[in-house]
Amino acid sequence: MYEHLAHILGGPPTDLHLALYEQWAKHNWGMVFTGNVQVSATHLTLGRDMLVPTSLDQSSVEPFRKLAKTIHSHESTVAIMQLNHSGRQSSNLLGGRWPFQSPLAPSPIPVRPKSSSAASKLFHWLLFQRPKEMSCEDIEEVVEAFVKGAQLAHLSGFDGIELHVAHGCTFSKPA
DSSP, X not given: OOOOOSOTTOBSOOHHHHHHHHHHHTTTOSEEXXXXXXXXXXXXXXXXXXXXXXSOOHHHHHHHHHHHHXXXXXXXXXXXXXXXXXXXXXXXXXXXXXXXXXXXXXXXXXXXXXXXXXXXXXXXXXXOOOOEEOOHHHHHHHHHHHHHHHHHHHHHTOSEEEEEOXXXXXXXXXX
């Protein structure tokens, strides 16, 4: 899911998130997953993602605690925080980096348009840069960021986490 309700260039859950999740919690779902909670301020999707704060102190955890409490407010709904690193699908202009600075990804394979039209090619060229292949150090930093996100979920009162690690994956059809 992508709510597009956080502040520009990411941040904590807002009152808009609380109102949305309050509506969802009313319907007695067994489990409610948050939308993207990005672990990296430099790898956002479209800029208005929830974002793991740089430090996990009482004031930075509180908005996430309110979100977990909102999800828990009706019946026995389980609250799951979805942690995400957008990798190669981190957009150019709103991804948290300088314009045309490459995102980090497991490989340098760019996001490719599904259409061969000139408009589609231009759109993808403007929105997505060829990613820079991650070093072992880059991978360790992302792993640590996911751990910090899990700590945030725990401190906030979420019941669990989901690791969203499939941004930009493509699958081949079996032969």
